[in-house]
Amino acid sequence: MLQPEEEIPLRIQELTSNLKIRDVMARKVFAVTKTCTMRDVQAIMKNNSISGVPVVDSRHVIGVISVHDIMNAFEQNWMQDPVADHMTTSVWTLEEEQPLSFAVSAFNKFPYRRFPVVNSKNELVGIITPRNINVALIQELSRQLTALETEGGGISPPTSSDTLTFHRTYRLTRYDFESGGKASAELREQLRARGIQPKIIRRAAVTCYELEINIIAHSYGGTLTLFIDHDRIRITANDFGPGIADIDQAMTEGYSTANDWIRSQGFGAGMGLPNAKRLADEFVIQSGVDMGTMVKAIIQLNPKEEPS
Amino acid sequence: MKTNELKFDGLDCVQPASSDSEITGGYTSDLLSDVMAHLKEGEALLTIQAHKNTVAVATLMGAPAIIFCHGRIATADVLEAAAKENIAVFISANSQFETTCRFAKALGI
Known part of the structure; x- marks a missing residue:
């Protein structure tokens, strides 16, 4: 029973409300401490094909280095400096227990392409990008589709x-x-x-x-x-x-x-x-x-x- | 008292209830959340909030009647919603205070 077109985004909205950030984020995070150099970060980015690295101090996020910061450092000849000197310090973090819809709002609102994810003690536990969200939504939708198909009823109300x-x-x-x-x-x-x-x-x-x-x-x-x-x-x-x-x-x-x-x-x-x-x-x-x-x-x- | 027996000076019934329900008391308020927190089932709602949300709240709380005070007009959509939920609608020409006093007297409270 297909409802009007609105139903489809409504489904997606429902999915983003039911999933938690914890279920979607990448748990493998490349983070650096504040004494690492801009050069170290550049190497991490290059070797792992990533575009942003959080800076932590005893697991708390104190800044982020983006590709933009690295380009700037090249230009200004700051590559040997510690990251603490050139990182972006106004960092928005998300909490792992929050619904995924909060992350969707955050990406719509801010120009950032990633958000570090913290636990209730404010310690870094993961990182989330729009790509993580897309993959999670596709996985969840196909899981639901499979469930519907196995039910045998085709498109029928659950x-x-x-x-x-x-x-x-x-x-x-x-x-x-x-x-x-x-x-x-x-x-x-x-x-x-x-x-x-x-x-x-x-x-x-x-x-x-x-x-x-x-x-x-x-x-x-x-x-x-x-x-x-x-x-x-x-x-x-x-x-x-x-x-x-x-x-x-x-x-x-x-x-x-x-x-x-x-x-x-x-x-x-x-x-x-x-x-x-x-x-x-x-x-x-x-x-x-x-x-x-x-x-x-x-x-x-x-x-x-x-x-x- | 039966809803349809409610009568006092300045009160007009604009929407009788189809089946005669019992009014056990009243609750006077214009804040719908306050109504939702305190109105007890069977109590009439005395208010100046003459719109559909009032009917929605009265329905949720089991109020058998709504009295719009100070001559507030009940529009057609409000009456229609009330009829659907079997809620009687009255209009009182008097202020909320006066209406409340007269209502209490009529009920013998």
Whole structure:
């Protein structure tokens, strides 16, 4: 069942939200310490056909040397100098646990052709280029295609084999409040049809609606994916920026960056994220400034204990 | 009180609910996230936010009725959405405060 043309990029968007940078990055990184010379870096680049080398100090990235820096060094006769003298020090790094969509946003936003990837301790663990992303997407798409073919149904919705499973992605546009509520309405219908307790339906639908409105009111646009199986509902909201600088602040009731127009629509009370967190059984938020925000909320269909 | 029995000065019903549901109380607010955090099922929503998002929120929370205060007009798309969800829509000529007071009196709260 092929949907309108939009469906294809939507699939790709969904893929970039579900994959983590860790799954896609190259783990073999050629990095140098700050005492290495520009000549050393040039040799590494030449021997390994790479165009950028991070400079590290006890595993922390402190700079990057690009081909451009090397050309400059040739011209200025700096090839024997330590890299610390000529490296680019304003380095953007990505974190390995971030969704791949953050990397896509970063490549769209900045002119760089690679980003060093760090772990939670800010230590260099990999490097990511647009090529890594292309390869990962192609691999993932062909894997899904093979799975569809083996299912024997050709192009059929993956829900056909199991009526209790539901999986759909919705596109949400900045400031298009009319488009908000589609996912939550469908979620409500799906849960009603399964005879789920009204209380749980309400918690799930409100969580979903808050996340829909968040993307519409606060991001440049994004997607919301619903996944329902026998035990739980997973709501994943992804957007492509601008990201949240201080997540603790954003999670505080009453804190809002909403403008007057958003407020005139009845939103922007600073309760969206706190509401969603309170209502969900599990709640994870990740954000990168200029890259995007990902929220994952899980609601159990058969909870042992009601959250307050 | 049944939704369709709700009556007080300045109140007009512009969209009756098709099956008669029960109003157990009310919640007055214009911030929809606040409504989503606090409105309890069965409570009518008293607001000046006369647009479709209000209906969406009332639906999610199980509010049987919406009262648009201060003579706010309910447009056709709002009424259509409310009818689809079986939510009664009223318009009150009075301010939110006054409407809330009269509503409480009518309900005997």
